[in-house]
Amino acid sequence: xxxxxxxxxxxxxxxxxxxxxxxxxxxxxxxxxxxxxxxxxxxxxxxxxxxxxxxxxxxxxxxxxxxxxxxxxxxxxxxxxxxxxxxxxxxxxxxxxxxxxxxxxxxxxxxxxxxxxxxxxxxxxxxxxxxxxxxxxxxxxxxxxxxxxxxxxxxxxxxxxxxxxxxxxxxxxxxxxxxxxxxxxxxxxxxxxxxxxxxxxxxxxxxxxxxxxxxxxxxxxxxxxxxxxxxxxxxxxxxxxxxxxxxxxxxxxxxxxxxxxxxxxxxxxxxxxxxxxxxxxxxxxxxxxxxxxxxxxxxxxxxxxxxxx
Amino acid sequence: xxxxxxxxxxxxxxxxxxxxxxxxxxxxxxxxxxxxxxxxxxxxxxxxxxxxxxxxxxxxxxxxxxxxxxxxxxxxxxxxxxxxxxxxxxxxxxxxxxxxxxxxxxxxxxxxxxxxxxxxxxxxxxxxxxxxxxxxxxxxxxxxxxxxxxxxxxxxxxxxxxxxxxxxxxxxxxxxxxxxxxxxxxxxxxxxxxxxxxxxxxxxxxxxxxxxxxxxxxxxxxxxxxxxxxxxxxxxxxxxxxxxxxxxxxxxxxxxxxxxxxxxxxxxxxxxxxxxxxxxxxxxxxxxxxxxxxxxxxxxxxxxxxxxxxxxxxxxxxxxxxxxxxxxxxxxxxxxxxxx
Numbered sequence: 001x002x003x004x005x006x007x008x009x010x011x012x013x014x015x016x017x018x019x020x021x022x023x024x025x026x027x028x029x030x031x032x033x034x035x036x037x038x039x040x041x042x043x044x045x046x047x048x049x050x051x052x053x054x055x056x057x058x059x060x061x062x063x064x065x066x067x068x069x070x071x072x073x074x075x076x077x078x079x080x081x082x083x084x085x086x087x088x089x090x091x092x093x094x095x096x097x098x099x100x101x102x103x104x105x106x107x108x109x110x111x112x113x114x115x116x117x118x119x120x121x122x123x124x125x126x127x128x129x130x131x132x133x134x135x136x137x138x139x140x141x142x143x144x145x146x147x148x149x150x151x152x153x154x155x156x157x158x159x160x161x162x163x164x165x166x167x168x169x170x171x172x173x174x175x176x177x178x179x180x181x182x183x184x185x186x187x188x189x190x191x192x193x194x195x196x197x198x199x200x201x202x203x204x205x206x207x208x209x210x211x212x213x214x215x216x217x218x219x220x221x222x223x224x225x226x227x228x229x230x231x232x233x234x235x236x237x238x239x240x241x242x243x244x245x246x247x248x249x250x251x252x253x254x255x256x257x258x259x260x261x262x263x264x265x266x267x268x269x270x271x272x273x274x275x276x277x278x279x280x281x282x283x284x285x286x287x288x289x290x291x292x293x294x295x296x297x298x299x300x301x302x303x304x305x306x307x308x309x
Numbered sequence: 310x311x312x313x314x315x316x317x318x319x320x321x322x323x324x325x326x327x328x329x330x331x332x333x334x335x336x337x338x339x340x341x342x343x344x345x346x347x348x349x350x351x352x353x354x355x356x357x358x359x360x361x362x363x364x365x366x367x368x369x370x371x372x373x374x375x376x377x378x379x380x381x382x383x384x385x386x387x388x389x390x391x392x393x394x395x396x397x398x399x400x401x402x403x404x405x406x407x408x409x410x411x412x413x414x415x416x417x418x419x420x421x422x423x424x425x426x427x428x429x430x431x432x433x434x435x436x437x438x439x440x441x442x443x444x445x446x447x448x449x450x451x452x453x454x455x456x457x458x459x460x461x462x463x464x465x466x467x468x469x470x471x472x473x474x475x476x477x478x479x480x481x482x483x484x485x486x487x488x489x490x491x492x493x494x495x496x497x498x499x500x501x502x503x504x505x506x507x508x509x510x511x512x513x514x515x516x517x518x519x520x521x522x523x524x525x526x527x528x529x530x531x532x533x534x535x536x537x538x539x540x541x542x543x544x545x546x547x548x549x550x551x552x553x554x555x556x557x558x559x560x561x562x563x564x565x566x567x568x569x570x571x572x573x574x575x576x577x578x579x580x581x582x583x584x585x586x587x588x589x590x591x592x593x594x595x596x597x598x599x600x601x602x603x604x605x606x607x608x609x610x611x612x613x614x615x616x617x618x619x620x621x622x623x624x625x626x627x628x629x630x631x632x633x634x635x636x637x638x639x640x641x642x643x644x645x646x647x648x649x
Contacts, residue, residue, distance in 0.1 A: 014489055022501065026502075030504060140632075142585065243496050284493075
């Protein structure tokens with residue numbers, strides 16, 4: 001176990017280091033400086049700015065400085081605001097993103113599991129077919145299309161929920177639904193497949209023979225085992241949440257990481273782009289590791305490499 | 310008892326013919342015939358295939374059906390809603406050229422602007438015909454997706470096959486590379502690559518393929534590892550077949566199912582990413598159109614002219630749904646796990 005963990009940790013560090021270097025050098029290749037839009041700057045001002053941000057030093061020196069600062073948790077200074085650290089920007093916009101992501105994954109997996117259980121129990125009936133249909137829609141329709149339509153029909157036409165911004169619980173409804181569609185679809189598909197398999201096993205037959213109610217059988221006996229493989233899709237789900245957050249935060253005007261990232265791309269704010277990229281990458285790598293570890297913990301039948309024999 | 314009344318003569322000894330007991334009563338089917346039989350049973354997959362073929366045909370001939378060019382602007386005719394001859398008489402269809410104002414008034418935009426032309430799916434804010442642009446956009450999106458999927462397939466199959474077949478230190482080294490690549494979310498790589506290269510059909514395709522092939526490579530490697538130890542490969546080797554021949558004649562045909570399934574899942578993924586990039590401002594530049602840029606343009610005027618977003622949104626959703634359904638159907642039909 002310790003060997004496995006160390007190995008995984010080394011890979012994690014290598015991956016993050018590669019991503020950090022990749023973002024750094026890619027940002028260096030991009031033609032133009034961040035100040036190319038600010039035409040009003042005089043030559044002297046420009047050279048002061050370039051000097052201040054260390055842009056006049058040779059690239060290897062900049063790279064070394066960047067990596068050193070990175071270790072200290074300093075992601076540099078944003079170009080778009082005066083002297084605001086990227087770390088501060090990220091910390092400030094982390095709240096809405098984390099809330100939205102957590103809500104979406106809770107809401108999505110909860111209803112996904114319910115949908116999956118119901119369609120497994122009512123296999124090959126109209127209930128099953130309609131939940132399959134919902135799952136196919138949820139998996140296929142791009143989140144930004146769905147979010148746009150939700151915003152227009154539920155927000156504007158019906159006026160049930162606020163159309164945009166992030167000012168209270170009612171503002172969270174539409175973005176959460178839009179972001180939760182993919183987790184919902186994925187979870188329901190997985191739970192359905194697993195439930196069908198589990199329902200055929202001997203211990204379910206025993207529970208039935210004992211006279212347990214269907215509710216008890218479904219939720220107490222079957223679901224517990226059916227849920228194990230769902231943990232494996234948590235990785236892809238987090239990725240989908242990250243992708244989704246970029247567009248959904250843009251559509252609904254939520255001041256989160258995703259919106260910040262998209263904004264930075266359009267105005268060439270390299271430090272923020274690099275910072276958010278690293279954050280996304282770190283999140284991704286950590287989630288994958290947690291999922292792999294969880295999998296071994298939840299299901300005693302699976303032992304990670306190097307585990308007890 | 311009534312049973313006792315059954316006469317002995319009514320019974321005949323069963324004929325046991327050892328030669329016939331192993332007779333094959335059904336025609337023997339090869340892998341593909343068998344798979345086709347199973348796909349045929351899946352109605353969703355068949356319907357999806359038909360829709361995809363129709364959409365592809367429309368993407369190719371659609372832009373030629375109208376008299377408008379893809380970037381032909383007519384500012385006087387901007388933001389016209391869909392109007393189709395004959396169908397405009399059917400009141401419940403949205404093809405009558407009518408628009409709703411924010412206060413609920415319904416008015417005919419064509420009469421207001423004195424336009425006699427018929428724009429089947431309306432025009433956008435620059436007065437470009439949406440029908441023409443829609444199919445051109447579908448064409449571009451499909452082109453990017455197919456190209457990306459094809460490149461992924463070639464690199465992934467080669468990498469996976471070499472890694473799995475050669476084995477040993479080569480395999481170990483190649484696996485370390487993929488392990489690191491898998492750790493990098495492709496969303497980030499794609500966005501970074503597009504920031505560096507200017508958005509265009511080719512740069513989007515390249516960005517999509519940079520990490521896209523890894524999934525294919527891993528699946529192929531696992532399959533090759535399993536297949537290369539099977540008896541028929543040993544037999545081929547004993548008969549003196551070269552490695553290249555073994556790969557091309559014995560392994561690749563057996564990998565075809567996995568390759569097809571994986572590619573079918575790559576295509577909708579690529580379409581999604583292309584649209585996604587357009588939506589966050591990293592898509593194709595005008596006058597080029599793709600489904601993503603059309604949705605992005607439509608989204609900006611969604612409240613006033615909803616049809617401008619809804620039309621491309623329907624097409625992209627349809628493509629995504631159909632590809633997913635076909636891929637699911639093919640996986641069920643070709644899945645090697647079910648045949649082992």
